[in-house]
Amino acid sequence: MTDKALSGIRVLDMTHVQSGPTCTQLLAWFGADVIKVERPHVGDATRGQLRDIPDVDSLYFTMLNHNKRSITLNPKTPKGKEIFTRLIEECDVLVENFAPGALDRMGFSWERIQEINPRIIYGSVKGFGPGPYQDCKVYENVAQCAGGSASTTGFDDGPPMVTGAQIGDSGTGLHLALGLVTALMHRERSGKGQRVECAMQDGVLNLCRVKLRDQQRLSQGPLREYPQFPHGEFGESVPRAGNASGGGQPGWAVKTKGGGIDDYIYVIIQPQVWEAWMKTIGREELISDPEWATPEARLPKLDQCFAMIEEWTLTKTKFEAMDILNAQNIPCGPILSLQELAEEPSLRDNGTVVEVDHPTRGPYLTVGNPIKLSASSTEVVRSPLLGEHTDEILRDVLGFSDNAIAEARAAEAIGSEHKLHEDEHPVPMPEAGA
Numbered sequence: 180m181t182d183k184a185l186s187g188i189r190v191l192d193m194t195h196v197q198s199g200p201t202c203t204q205l206l207a208w209f210g211a212d213v214i215k216v217e218r219p220h221v222g223d224a225t226r227g228q229l230r231d232i233p234d235v236d237s238l239y240f241t242m243l244n245h246n247k248r249s250i251t252l253n254p255k256t257p258k259g260k261e262i263f264t265r266l267i268e269e270c271d272v273l274v275e276n277f278a279p280g281a282l283d284r285m286g287f288s289w290e291r292i293q294e295i296n297p298r299i300i301y302g303s304v305k306g307f308g309p310g311p312y313q314d315c316k317v318y319e320n321v322a323q324c325a326g327g328s329a330s331t332t333g334f335d336d337g338p339p340m341v342t343g344a345q346i347g348d349s350g351t352g353l354h355l356a357l358g359l360v361t362a363l364m365h366r367e368r369s370g371k372g373q374r375v376e377c378a379m380q381d382g383v384l385n386l387c388r389v390k391l392r393d394q395q396r397l398s399q400g401p402l403r404e405y406p407q408f409p410h411g412e413f414g415e416s417v418p419r420a421g422n423a424s425g426g427g428q429p430g431w432a433v434k435t436k437g438g439g440i441d442d443y444i445y446v447i448i449q450p451q452v453w454e455a456w457m458k459t460i461g462r463e464e465l466i467s468d469p470e471w472a473t474p475e476a477r478l479p480k481l482d483q484c485f486a487m488i489e490e491w492t493l494t495k496t497k498f499e500a501m502d503i504l505n506a507q508n509i510p511c512g513p514i515l516s517l518q519e520l521a522e523e524p525s526l527r528d529n530g531t532v533v534e535v536d537h538p539t540r541g542p543y544l545t546v547g548n549p550i551k552l553s554a555s556s557t558e559v560v561r562s563p564l565l566g567e568h569t570d571e572i573l574r575d576v577l578g579f580s581d582n583a584i585a586e587a588r589a590a591e592a593i594g595s596e597h598k599l600h601e602d603e604h605p606v607p608m609p610e611a612g613a
C-alpha cells in the first residue's frame with residue numbers, strides 16, 4: 180500500500196455526466212475520499228445512458244466514477260439540507276457541475292457554503308464564464324464548437340468537425356482538478372478556502388491556443404505550413420488544416436499496407452531527418468537537391484513530399500513502418516484503433532488500460548490513471564452502486580446512529596436503493612480521509 184498523495188482530503192462530489200466526474204475521479208485516484216452525492220432512486224443520469232446490459236450501470240458511468248463512494252441524498256428536503264450542511268462541514272472540497280444556479284436554488288450559494296465552512300474549496304464547471312451565454316446548459320460538443328476546436332478541425336472543403344477526444348468535458352475536468360489542488364496548496368498558507376471556476380469554453384480555447392497563435396500570424400501573410408498553401412485561399416480566420424501538423428514541423432497521415440480504415444501512419448518531416456527519410460524511401464538524389472533540401476524549399480510542395488513518402492509506406496504495414504522509422508529517430512506514430520489500444524500489452528502492463536470487475540456487470544475495461552506518481556500509485560477500484568455507501572458515510576463521516584439513519588430515510592432525505600445481494604462482492608474502498 181503506497182502513501183496516497185491526497186489521503187486525508189475529503190471531497191463532497193456533486194458532479195454528474197462527464198466533466199465533473201473526470202475531475203473527482205482523478206482526485207479519488209490520488210487518494211482523496213470522494214463522496215458522490217446522488218439524487219435518491221435516480222442517481223447520476225449516466226448510470227442509465229447508453230446502457231449495453233439491461234438494469235446494470237452503464238460503462239459511461241462506471242468508467243468515470245472509480246474509487247468513489249455513493250450516498251443518495253436530497254438536499255432539497257429539510258432533513259437533507261441538514262445532512263448536506265454537516266457534510267460541507269466535514270469536507271475539504273465541494274465540486275459540482277450542475278446547470279448554472281442549481282446549487283443556489285438548493286439553498287447553497289457560495290456565500291452560504293463559506294459561512295458553513297470557511298476552509299472549503301468550492302469547484303465548479305460551467306459551459307461559459309460570465310458573459311452573454313453564462314446561463315446556458317452545455318454539453319461536450321457545444322463546448323468544442325464554442326471554444327474554437329470545431330472551426331479548426333476537419334478538411335477545408337468540409338463542415339466544422341468535432342473531435343473524438345472529449346476536450347470539452349474531460350479536458351475541463353482536468354483543468355478543474357489542477358485548480359482544486361492549487362487551491363488546497365494555497366489553503367496550507369492562508370488557512371482559507373476559495374472558489375475555483377472552470378468554463379468549458381475557456382478550457383477548449385486553452386487547448387486551441389496554437390490556433391489563436393495562427394489567427395494572429397495570419398495577419399502577416401499565409402500560413403505556409405497549412406495545406407491551403409500555396410495553391411488554396413486563406414480567408415480572415417484560421418482555416419481547417421486537415422491532418423497537417425499543429426506545430427512547426429510538417430506532418431501528415433499517410434496510408435500504409437493493408438487498406439483498412441485505420442491503416443495509416445502519421446509522419447513528420449523534421450529537418451534533421453530529411454536525409455534519413457530520403458534514404459529510407461530510396462530518393463537519395465533529393466538529399467542535397469536545392470529544390471528539396473531545405474524546409475523553406477519544401478514548404479510549397481509538402482503535398483508532393485507526403486505523396487513520395489506514401490508510395491513507400493504503402494509497401495509496409497503501419498507497424499513495420501514504425502519499426503523502420505523509429506530506428507532512425509524519425510518522428511512518427513501509427514493510427515491506432517480503439518480495438519488495437521484495448522489489446523496493446525504495454526498499456527495493460529503500465530496500468531493505462533485496466534480490467535475491473537463489477538458486481539452486477541462483470542469484468543470490463545477502463546482507462547486507468549494516466550498520471551503516474553512514483554510514491555503514490557493508483558489502484559483502480561470499481562464504481563459504486565447507487566447509494567451503496569449511504570449508511571456507511573452517515574455513520575463514519577457524520578457519526579449518525581442507526582436510529583438517526585432510519586429517521587433520515589423516513590424523512591426521504593436519503594434513499595434506500597441498494598443492498599448488496601449475496602452474490603455481489605463488495606470491493607474495499609480507498610482509505611477515508613481523516
Ligand SMILES: CC(C)(COP(=O)(O)OP(=O)(O)OC[C@H]1O[C@@H](n2cnc3c(N)ncnc32)[C@H](O)[C@@H]1OP(=O)(O)O)[C@@H](O)C(=O)NCCC(=O)NCCS
Nearest residue numbers: 196197198217218252253276277278281284305306316317
Ligand atoms: C450537463 C447539463 C447540461 C445537464 O443538465 P440537466 O440534466 O438539466 O441537469 P441540471 O444540472 O440542470 O440539474 C437538474 C436538476 O437536478 C437537481 N438535482 C441534482 N442533484 C440532486 C439531488 N441529489 N437531489 C435533488 N435534486 C438534485 C438539480 O438541483 C436540478 O434541479 P433544478 O433545475 O430544479 O435546480 C448541466 O448540468 C450543465 O450545463 N452543467 C454545466 C456544464 C457541464 O458540466 N456540462 C458537461 C456535462 S458532461
